[in-house]
Each structure stands twice: as C-alpha cells, then as structure tokens.
Amino acid sequence: MVGNKELQNEIRKIMDHKDVKYVLAYKKGTYGFQTTPFFVSKREEVSQVIFSPFCLNNLTMYIKNEYAKEKIGIVVKGCDSRSLIQMINEKRIPRDRLFIIGVSCGGVIDPKKRSKRISEPLENVDVVEKDDKFVFTVNGKKQEIPKREIVFDKCIHCEYPTPLIYDFLVGDKIEPLGKEDYCDVKDFEKNSLTDKWKFWEQQFDKCIRCYACRNVCPVCYCEKCMAEQLDPQWLRRSVNISENTVWHIIRAFHLAGRCTSCGECERACPMDIPLMLLNKKVEKDIKELFDYNAGKELDSKPLLAIFKPDDPEEDIK
Amino acid sequence: MIIDKNKINAFINQIISDHIVFAPVKNKDMVLFKQIKKPDEMTLDYNNSRIPPKSIYLPQTETLFRFSKNQNINLETPKKDGRTLLFGIRPCDAKSLKILDQVFTGEYKDSLYLSRRKNSILIGLTCHNPSLNCFCTSVNSSPADTDGLDVLLTDIGDKYYVELITSRGGKIVKNFPGFKPANKEDKKKKEEIVKKAKDSIKRHIKSERLASILDSIFENKYWEEIARKCLGCGICTFLCPTCHCFDMQDETAGDKGARIRVWDSCMYPEYTMQASGYNPRPYQMNRIRNRVFHKFNYLPKNNQVFGCVGCGRCITECPVNIDIIEVVNQAREVKKDE
Amino acid sequence: MSKEFEPNIVAFLCNWCSYAGADLAGTSRIQYPPNVKIIRVMCSGRVNPVFVLNALQQGVDGVIIGGCHPGECHYETGNYLARRRVTVLKKLLEYIGIDPRRVQMAWISASEGAKFADVIKTATDEIRNLGPIKKIKRRNEW
Numbered sequence: 001m002v003g004n005k006e007l008q009n010e011i012r013k014i015m016d017h018k019d020v021k022y023v024l025a026y027k028k029g030t031y032g033f034q035t036t037p038f039f040v041s042k043r044e045e046v047s048q049v050i051f052s053p054f055c056l057n058n059l060t061m062y063i064k065n066e067y068a069k070e071k072i073g074i075v076v077k078g079c080d081s082r083s084l085i086q087m088i089n090e091k092r093i094p095r096d097r098l099f100i101i102g103v104s105c106g107g108v109i110d111p112k113k114r115s116k117r118i119s120e121p122l123e124n125v126d127v128v129e130k131d132d133k134f135v136f137t138v139n140g141k142k143q144e145i146p147k148r149e150i151v152f153d154k155c156i157h158c159e160y161p162t163p164l165i166y167d168f169l170v171g172d173k174i175e176p177l178g179k180e181d182y183c184d185v186k187d188f189e190k191n192s193l194t195d196k197w198k199f200w201e202q203q204f205d206k207c208i209r210c211y212a213c214r215n216v217c218p219v220c221y222c223e224k225c226m227a228e229q230l231d232p233q234w235l236r237r238s239v240n241i242s243e244n245t246v247w248h249i250i251r252a253f254h255l256a257g258r259c260t261s262c263g264e265c266e267r268a269c270p271m272d273i274p275l276m277l278l279n280k281k282v283e284k285d286i287k288e289l290f291d292y293n294a295g296k297e298l299d300s301k302p303l304l305a306i307f308k309p310d311d312p313e314e315d316i317k
Numbered sequence: 318m319i320i321d322k323n324k325i326n327a328f329i330n331q332i333i334s335d336h337i338v339f340a341p342v343k344n345k346d347m348v349l350f351k352q353i354k355k356p357d358e359m360t361l362d363y364n365n366s367r368i369p370p371k372s373i374y375l376p377q378t379e380t381l382f383r384f385s386k387n388q389n390i391n392l393e394t395p396k397k398d399g400r401t402l403l404f405g406i407r408p409c410d411a412k413s414l415k416i417l418d419q420v421f422t423g424e425y426k427d428s429l430y431l432s433r434r435k436n437s438i439l440i441g442l443t444c445h446n447p448s449l450n451c452f453c454t455s456v457n458s459s460p461a462d463t464d465g466l467d468v469l470l471t472d473i474g475d476k477y478y479v480e481l482i483t484s485r486g487g488k489i490v491k492n493f494p495g496f497k498p499a500n501k502e503d504k505k506k507k508e509e510i511v512k513k514a515k516d517s518i519k520r521h522i523k524s525e526r527l528a529s530i531l532d533s534i535f536e537n538k539y540w541e542e543i544a545r546k547c548l549g550c551g552i553c554t555f556l557c558p559t560c561h562c563f564d565m566q567d568e569t570a571g572d573k574g575a576r577i578r579v580w581d582s583c584m585y586p587e588y589t590m591q592a593s594g595y596n597p598r599p600y601q602m603n604r605i606r607n608r609v610f611h612k613f614n615y616l617p618k619n620n621q622v623f624g625c626v627g628c629g630r631c632i633t634e635c636p637v638n639i640d641i642i643e644v645v646n647q648a649r650e651v652k653k654d655e
Numbered sequence: 656m657s658k659e660f661e662p663n664i665v666a667f668l669c670n671w672c673s674y675a676g677a678d679l680a681g682t683s684r685i686q687y688p689p690n691v692k693i694i695r696v697m698c699s700g701r702v703n704p705v706f707v708l709n710a711l712q713q714g715v716d717g718v719i720i721g722g723c724h725p726g727e728c729h730y731e732t733g734n735y736l737a738r739r740r741v742t743v744l745k746k747l748l749e750y751i752g753i754d755p756r757r758v759q760m761a762w763i764s765a766s767e768g769a770k771f772a773d774v775i776k777t778a779t780d781e782i783r784n785l786g787p788i789k790k791i792k793r794r795n796e797w
Binding site for chain 1: 705708732735739743745747748750752753754762770777791793
Binding site: 029030031032034035036037039057061062112120121122206208210211212215216228236237238239240264267268270271272 | 344345346347367368377378449450519520542545546548549550551552555556564566568577579580582587632634636637638640642643
C-alpha cells in the first residue's frame with residue numbers, strides 16, 4: 001500500500017517549484033471513512049495529505065475548470081490517469097503544465113458495499129491492506145474482508161492499477177487485477193427490447209436531473225451544456241421519463257470515445273442509477289466497431305472526428 | 318395512547334379508504350415517499366428517505382396552468398388534490414414543512430402548495446436510531462420533536478406509543494378502535510427510547526450568535542476555500558427538505574401547452590443569470606456562501622427560525638464531502654474581516 | 656371506419672445528393688408514400704443525434720438520414736462522420752430498449768430518384784409494423 005510519507009515527500013518536491021499554484025491530493029474527511037479532495041497550496045498543509053483505499057474521488061475533474069497559467073500538481077490513481085490522458089488529448093490542459101504523481105492502487109472501497117458489511121462511526125476508524133484483504137478497525141474491533149467483495153466493480157476488472165502517465169510514481173508497479181470483459185453489458189444485451197426498456201424506465205424514473213453525473217465527470221466540460229440551452233431548447237426542464245431518457249442517451253453519446261470508465265458518475269448519483277452499465281456499453285461498442293480506446297495513448301485522435309473509409313455499415317441502405 | 322403493531326396495517330387500510338396516503342416505500346437500497354394503495358407496500362424500517370417529503374407538496378414538476386387555442390384561447394388551472402396523509406414522516410422533515418409554509422403561505426399564498434398542504438395530515442415516526450450525520454438537536458429539533466406533526470408514533474417494542482398533537486390528529490385516531498390508553502410503563506419506555514436517540518447523536522453545530530459570526534466573515538476568503546471543492550451539482554439542494562428554489566417554464570406542443578414550475582438550484586450558475594448576461598453570483602464561492610447564509614443567517618434573521626432541520630442528507634450525499642456541520646463550526650475559527 | 660396507423664417519418668436529406676435524389680423522384684413522377692416529411696440539411700454530417708432524439712420525443716415514428724455515397728460527399732468527410740455517429744446512436748437506442756429500426760441511414764445520390772422512393776417505401780412499411788412511438792414520446796400530460 002502506498003505510504004503517506006512517501007506521497008507527502010513527492011508533493012513537497014513539487015511545491016519547491018516556484019510556479020506551482022497548488023497540488024490536488026486527498027485528506028481525511030469530516031466523518032467516518034470519508035476522504036475529501038484537498039488543494040494543497042502551502043507547505044504546512046502537506047502533512048495532512050493521505051492516500052487510503054477510501055480515496056475515491058477522481059481529482060482530474062477539477063482540472064476541467066482550470067484556466068490560470070500556473071502549473072498544478074495532481075495525484076492520480078490508474079483510472080484517474082486515463083481521464084487525464086483523455087483531457088490532455090483533447091487539449092484541455094497542456095502536458096507541461098502538470099506535475100503528475102501517480103499512485104499505484106489495488107482497489108478503492110465502494111461505500112455502498114461497505115455500509116452493508118461494516119457500520120460507520122464518527123471517529124476511530126482505520127483500514128489497511130493485507131495481501132488480498134482489507135483490515136478494518138472500527139472502535140478497536142478488527143474485521144477482515146476480501147478485497148474482491150468490497151471494492152468497486154470497476155476495480156475488480158481493473159487493467160491499469162499502475163497509472164499510465166506520471167512524472168513520479170509512488171508505490172510499486174502493480175500487475176493488472178483483472179480483465180475488462182464487459183460481462184455485465186453482455187448479460188444485459190441478451191434481454192429483449194421490452195425487458196431492456198422496462199429496466200431503464202424504472203431507472204430513469206428515479207432520475208431527479210440534478211446533473212451531478214455531468215458535473216462530477218472529468219470530460220463533461222462544455223461551456224454551455226446542451227441540457228441548459230434555451231434557444232433552441234433541446235431538453236425541457238420538466239422531469240419525466242421522456243426528458244430523463246433523452247438526457248441520459250445524449251450524455252452517453254457525448255461520452256462516446258471519451259469516457260474512461262472512472263465510475264464517478266455512478267458514485268455521485270444520489271438516486272443509485274447504474275450509469276456505468278450505460279457508459280460501458282458505449283465503450284464496448286466503440287472498441288468492437290472502431291477498435292478505439294479512450295484515454296490510453298497520448299496524441300490519439302477523437303473518435304467521432306475521425307473515420308476509416310471501411311467503417312462498419314450495418315443496415316445502411 | 319398506544320397501538321399494537323399488528324393493528325397498524327388495519328389502521329392504514331382504513332385511512333387509505335378516504336385519504337391519499339403517502340408512506341416510505343423501499344426501492345432497492347433507498348427509501349422514497351410514494352403513494353401506497355396497500356399497507357404492505359410500506360416500510361417503516363428506515364433511517365430517512367432519500368428525497369424529502371417536500372416533493373409531495375412542492376412536486377419537482379408541477380403545472381401552474383394549461384392553455385390551448387382552437388377558436389378562442391382557453392386557460393385552465395389544475396384540479397386540487399384530495400385529502401392527503403403522510404405516514405411515517407420523521408420529525409425533522411415535518412419541521413421542514415413548517416419552514417416551507419413560511420415561504421409559500423406567507424405574504425403571498427401559493428394556491429397549488431396550499432391545496433395540497435391545507436388538508437394534509439402528518440403522522441410522524443420517532444427516530445430511534447438517528448443516522449451518523451443527523452444533527453437535529455443543534456437546530457431546535459429532536460428525534461421526537463412534535464413541531465409540525467398531527468400525531469407522533471414511537472416504536473416501543475411490540476407497540477407504538479401515540480401522541481396526539483393536534484385535533485386533526487385526534488380525529489383520525491379516534492376513528493380507529495385499535496388505539497388504547499397508554500400506561501406508565503409505556504410512557505417510561507418511550508422516554509427511554511427518545512433519550513437514547515438524542516444521546517446517540519454525536520455531531521453538533523454550535524449555534525449561539527451564529528448569524529452575527531457569519532455576518533462578520535461575509536467577505537472572507539473562507540468561502541473560496543470551501544467552494545473550490547464544490548462541483549455545483551445541486552445534490553444538496555435537491556435533497557434538502559427546506560430548499561425551495563424553483564423555475565418556471567412554458568412548454569408547448571402545437572396548439573396547446575402549459576406553464577410549469579420545476580425545481581431549480583441556487584448552486585447552478587444559471588439560477589441568477591440575468592438576461593443581460595450579468596450574474597450577481599458569478600462564482601461558486603458566491604453561491605455556497607449564499608446557501609449557508611440562507612440557512613443560518615437570512616432565515617433566522619427574517620423568520621426567527623433555522624433554515625436547516627439537521628437531517629444530514631446533504632452531508633451524506635455530497636460527492637466531495639462538503640460538510641455543512643464543519644463549514645458552520647469552522648466559521649467560528651476564521652479570522653474576522655477587518 | 657377506424658383510421659389505421661400511419662407513421663410519421665422525418666427525413667434529414669443532404670442538400671447535394673439525397674435531397675436532389677428526392678427531387679428527381681418527384682420530377683420523374685415516381686410514387687412514394689406521403690408519410691415522410693423532409694428537412695434539408697447541407698450535409699448528412701450536420702445531423703446531430705439531438706435532432707434525431709428530439710424528433711422521436713415530439714412523436715415522430717421514424718427518422719431517416721440521407722447522405723451522399725461514401726467517397727462522394729460534397730464536403731469530403733461529412734458522411735463518414737455521420738456514419739460513425741449513427742452507428743453509435745443506433746446501438747445505444749437498442750440498448751435502452753428503443754427499436755433501432757426507427758432510425759435509418761441511406762446513401763442516395765442525386766441521380767437515384769428510384770432508390771429514394773424505394774427507401775421511403777421500405778422504411779414506411781418497416782416503421783408501420785413497429786407501431787407508433789410510445790417509449791420516449793413526450794406525454795404532454797400537463
């Protein structure tokens with residue numbers, strides 16, 4: 001597991017550069033197991049930086065609103081590094097403005113799964129890695145849970161536990177934890193059209209159009225979101241199954257070739273809508289149809305801005 | 318009074334026969350207030366609903382009036398709801414409805430809100446196991462607060478202890494034969510449970526002189542530091558029982574249409590965007606500061622009531638752990654503006 | 656006598672090829688079903704998936720996108736980009752449970768008046784069999 005001291009030292013080294021505005025890292029949250037994004041701008045603050053299996057946030061989402069000219073540092077896990085590559089490819093931020101600290105991550109804990117197994121008191125909590133298990137200490141009592149049972153689903157299939165891009169790496173390089181086989185998507189595809197609609201109708205009925213999924217997404221940064229345009233108004237502001245469905249279809253479409261499956265949208269959704277089931281479908285399709293992967297190589301071109309003359313042409317008359 | 322737990326279903330059946338009944342309904346891992354037609358659709362084994370019951374009186378999407386044009390222009394206002402009853406609401410949410418009342422039935426009476434609220438009966442359920450982020454005791458409430466309720470039930474084992482708070486509540490209870498007088502044991506048990514619940518609330522905000530402390534740091538950089546993390550997603554406002562900002566839109570399809578009212582959020586930059594392009598709250602810092610002030614400064618000053626009922630939903634659901642308890646408590650440590 | 660369901664179809668036709676093809680079908684007096692309403696765009700690459708979804712929301716039963724044959728786009732690359740978009744969109748619609756046959760794409764050149772009429776005939780029959788759109792249609796039940 002990544003040691004906090006090693007991470008803090010790397011951050012101090014970065015802050016020695018005079019033109020660094022701040023470093024994006026994590027610190028302890030306000031209750032229980034929480035961690036929170038932390039903008040380190042003074043040297044005295046570095047000692048509060050941590051990295052634990054509860055560092056869930058994808059810090060790259062804060063880069064999308066970065067307009068200043070100074071440099072920034074950022075701590076990224078494997079999944080976050082893919083979002084960063086995608087943002088750099090889209091020219092959101094130049095590579096030389098970033099000091100990237102990669103952190104090898106063996107999986108982060110899903111709070112929903114955790115809440116079913118372990119209660120969360122206000123204080124006195126700790127969690128450490130022990131081979132393929134996590135050891136939770138709650139008010140003195142220890143409990144061991146296998147990693148596979150409590151990490152996010154995305155972590156079980158993670159192919160990039162070691163970040164793909166970094167200036168400094170904290171922690172040892174880790175071998176892939178699993179293979180992305182899109183089994184959930186493939187299982188869902190087997191349903192009939194009616195059953196598929198029944199499922200999604202139930203899910204989109206819950207949607208309250210808070211747009212948290214959009215705001216937390218590192219690659220959703222349109223200056224004027226299509227959903228907020230009034231002239232022409234594509235999406236009415238009323239909340240019903242028709243508008244909700246179109247919102248989700250459009251967002252999934254706008255993420256085609258750009259979503260790197262960091263899972264933040266599903267984590268942020270207050271109504272527990274399985275957004276990754278939707279986004280992963282698009283990811284699987286573009287991989288099969290166009291042999292395209294988002295956020296894996298620098299300088300790759302955007303999916304929907306390029307074409308091959310022999311692109312697949314199903315049922316085009 | 319008391320009622321045996323095995324009589325509750327029959328009680329619910331009776332009120333369903335002449336009221337529209339809303340109760341907590343389980344939806345996988347979360348609970349939402351939905352209309353029920355049978356008592357077994359309801360679950361009382363829950364901490365609090367994901368979306369507060371304000372959604373029943375102030376629906377997320379509501380028609381203000383309809384219009385259509387064939388020969389002439391016709392204008393139509395929607396019909397009013399029948400008698401509604403909310404069963405199993407928590408004391409904090411009931412208190413929040415009283416705060417909404419001040420907004421929607423104050424100087425200007427919102428007829429749509431009133432039509433739902435006027436004939437609505439609230440039967441509450443004491444919290445015997447408050448959540449980690451509950452802090453109702455810091456904002457003039459408690460797990461067994463009766464403010465805003467007509468009847469309050471407390472789970473004391475195989476029965477509920479029943480408190481009649483208003484005459485409306487009394488009427489409902491008297492119509493059902495299953496309610497019996499309580500004895501000293503029952504009352505003692507109830508008081509023990511309420512005390513245990515109050516003691517289990519670990520998080521508090523210091524509320525003395527809060528409004529004036531906030532006034533003294535209005536221009537402080539403190540708000541910028543908090544706002545840095547904020548995504549502006551609006552989850553806190555949508556799940557807050559007292560938040561009530563709304564927008565109005567006209568929707569048309571051919572020759573007919575309607576003016577509708579929808580929930581909006583002060584966390585979005587568009588909320589205060591003016592037609593000229595000027596935005597009086599241009600940065601997230603302005604918007605977060607406004608929200609905290611609305612709850613702990615403007616409403617206390619103008620309406621003598623906290624704008625927050627301590628339900629903790631915003632803390633639990635915020636994706637970046639912006640914690641209103643910390644924000645308010647840390648505000649005291651901030652060096653005051655010159 | 657009850658009216659049988661007749662689908663409403665919107666066709667986005669690119670100005671240079673498919674719209675001209677449609678025009679040729681008209682001047683050649685070739686009959687085709689009147690269910691289609693045509694919207695002329697300069698290139699099939701102009702068609703945003705939002706247009707397609709908005710049409711379905713407003714109650715249109717099917718959408719056809721007509722473009723130049725690959726390699727012949729008046730703007731060189733527009734139809735290739737449209738092809739990618741429509742492929743992704745159709746797969747997404749199918750995954751949500753909306754029949755992807757409601758959205759169709761066809762390459763129709765300016766001289767293919769007969770092909771245009773044929774495409775419209777087949778599309779209208781297909782979409783008539785699918786029935787009126789219900790799932791993402793706006794209810795407008797104010």
